[in-house]
Amino acid sequence: MFTNTEINFEALRKKAYNGRWATLEDGIIPLTAADPDFRMSHEIEQGIIDYIKDGYLSYGPFSGLPEFKESVAKHFNTGKKGNFTPENILAVNSAAQGMFLIAKYVLGPGEEAIIFDPVDFLFKKTVEAVGGTIRLCSVDSTTGDIDLEMLVSLINPKTKLISICNPHNPVGRVYSKEILKKISEIAAAHDLWVMSDEIWSDIVYDGIEFNTYSSVSEEAKKKSFTVFGFSKSFGIAGLRIGAVLCNDQEILDDFTEKSNFNSTIEGVSTLSQIAASVAIEKAKPWFNDFLTHLQHNRDLAHTMLSNSGVLTPNSPQATFVIFPKIENGMSSDDFAQHVLKQGKVAIVPGSERWFGAGAEGHIRICFSTSQEILTEGLHRIIKSF
CATH class of the missing domain: 3.90.1150.10 (Aspartate Aminotransferase, domain 1)
Incomplete structure (x- = not known):
C-alpha cells in the first residue's frame, strides 16, 4: 500500500x-x-463525498460538530490514557492555531513562556506573536532528555507557561508518565499553565506507552491545555483541522469565549471536522x-x-x-x-x-x-x- x-x-x-x-x-x-x-485513506475520501452529497455546507456549532468532539474524546480516552468528555474539546483550524490561541490566552505582554531547545519553531513563533518572552530549557538533541533543574531555574515571577512537545519534534522522544508528572509538580508548585503539543502522539513505535499530559496527575489536569491535529497521522494537512482539549470545562468555556469562537469570527470548516471524525472512526x-x-x-x-x-x-x-x-x-x-x-x-x-x-x-x-x-x-x- x-x-x-x-x-x-x-x-x-x-x-x-x-x-x-x-x-x-x-x-x-x-x-x-x-x-x-x-x-x-479511501475512507476519509468517501466520508467527505458522502457529507456533501446533499449539497449543504451550513454553519456548524461554534465549538465544533458533536461527532468531531465525540471522536476526539474517544481517541484520547482509548489510546492515550485520557479522561475527556466531548464538551472538553474545541475544534480549531490546526494544531498551530491552537498553540497560538493558548499563548494569547495565557500570556500578557512581557510575560514569559518556557519552551524546549531544540523544538519546532512554532513554539517560539506563537509566543512572540502575542508579545510574550521566551525562556529556553535545554533538551538533549540526541535523546530528548529534559534538563529539569534548568527548567526550575528559569521560573520567575514573570513566568506563566511551560510548553512541552510530546512526542518531541525533531528528536522523536516520547516522555514517560514519570517525567510528565515531575513537570506537573513543578508547574503546580509555581502556579503555571502547561501546554502540551501532542500532534505526533499517534505515531509511536515499538509499543511504547503514550500518556496524554493531563492524565498523569491531578496537578496536570489543572491549568493545562492539550493540542492535537490530524496532518501527521492521516495526511490531511490541507484541511487545517485540529483540537484544543482541556479537562476543566470552565477554563475551556472561557478560552472559547476569549478566542472569539462564540461568534462567526472564528470557527472551523465542517468538512474538515467530518474528515477528521471519519479518520478516527473508520481509517x-x-x-x-x-x-x-x-x-x-x-x-x-x-x-x-x-x-x-x-x-x-x-x-x-x-x-x-x-x-x-x-x-x-x-x-x-x-x-x-x-x-x-x-x-x-x-x-x-x-x-x-x-x-x-x-x-x-x-x-x-x-x-x-x-x-x-x-x-x-x-x-x-x-x-x-
Missing part, C-alpha cells in the same frame, strides 16, 4: 507545498516538511498499516545513516522524522545547501530558525515516503560527500 507505485507524483508536484514537491525543481527529492507522500486500519511502514522506514534510515560516516543518527521513538548529527564539521545550513546542490535532496537544517540554537550541528530528515524514495534520497546524501 505504501510503495512507490502508490504515490501520485503528478498530484504532489501540483499540491505538495511547504518545501516539498510543488516548490522544488524537477529531480530534487524532498525529505523536508513533515507531510506524507501518500494519499489520504484506523489504514493508519495501522501506515505506522508499520513508517517503523520500517525509521529502521532503514537508522541503518543507512549509521554506516554513512557522514551522519550519526538518533533513534526516534515516535514521529516520522530523524535528527542525525553532522560528523564532518559543516554547519547545519552549509550541510543542507551542499546536499541540495550536490545530491539533489532537500532536507531541513538544524538551524536556529527552524528549531533553536540547540539544533545546530544536526539536520532533520522526513521519512514518510516510500522505501524506494527514502533509499535513493539517503544514498544521494551520503554519496554527495
Whole structure:
C-alpha cells in the first residue's frame, strides 16, 4: 500500500507545498516538511463525498460538530490514557492555531513562556506573536532528555507557561508518565499553565506507552491545555483541522469565549471536522498499516545513516522524522545547501530558525515516503560527500 507505485507524483508536484514537491525543481527529492507522500485513506475520501452529497455546507456549532468532539474524546480516552468528555474539546483550524490561541490566552505582554531547545519553531513563533518572552530549557538533541533543574531555574515571577512537545519534534522522544508528572509538580508548585503539543502522539513505535499530559496527575489536569491535529497521522494537512482539549470545562468555556469562537469570527470548516471524525472512526486500519511502514522506514534510515560516516543518527521513538548529527564539521545550513546542490535532496537544517540554537550541528530528515524514495534520497546524501 505504501510503495512507490502508490504515490501520485503528478498530484504532489501540483499540491505538495511547504518545501516539498510543488516548490522544488524537477529531480530534487524532498525529505523536508513533515507531510506524507501518500494519499489520504479511501475512507476519509468517501466520508467527505458522502457529507456533501446533499449539497449543504451550513454553519456548524461554534465549538465544533458533536461527532468531531465525540471522536476526539474517544481517541484520547482509548489510546492515550485520557479522561475527556466531548464538551472538553474545541475544534480549531490546526494544531498551530491552537498553540497560538493558548499563548494569547495565557500570556500578557512581557510575560514569559518556557519552551524546549531544540523544538519546532512554532513554539517560539506563537509566543512572540502575542508579545510574550521566551525562556529556553535545554533538551538533549540526541535523546530528548529534559534538563529539569534548568527548567526550575528559569521560573520567575514573570513566568506563566511551560510548553512541552510530546512526542518531541525533531528528536522523536516520547516522555514517560514519570517525567510528565515531575513537570506537573513543578508547574503546580509555581502556579503555571502547561501546554502540551501532542500532534505526533499517534505515531509511536515499538509499543511504547503514550500518556496524554493531563492524565498523569491531578496537578496536570489543572491549568493545562492539550493540542492535537490530524496532518501527521492521516495526511490531511490541507484541511487545517485540529483540537484544543482541556479537562476543566470552565477554563475551556472561557478560552472559547476569549478566542472569539462564540461568534462567526472564528470557527472551523465542517468538512474538515467530518474528515477528521471519519479518520478516527473508520481509517484506523489504514493508519495501522501506515505506522508499520513508517517503523520500517525509521529502521532503514537508522541503518543507512549509521554506516554513512557522514551522519550519526538518533533513534526516534515516535514521529516520522530523524535528527542525525553532522560528523564532518559543516554547519547545519552549509550541510543542507551542499546536499541540495550536490545530491539533489532537500532536507531541513538544524538551524536556529527552524528549531533553536540547540539544533545546530544536526539536520532533520522526513521519512514518510516510500522505501524506494527514502533509499535513493539517503544514498544521494551520503554519496554527495
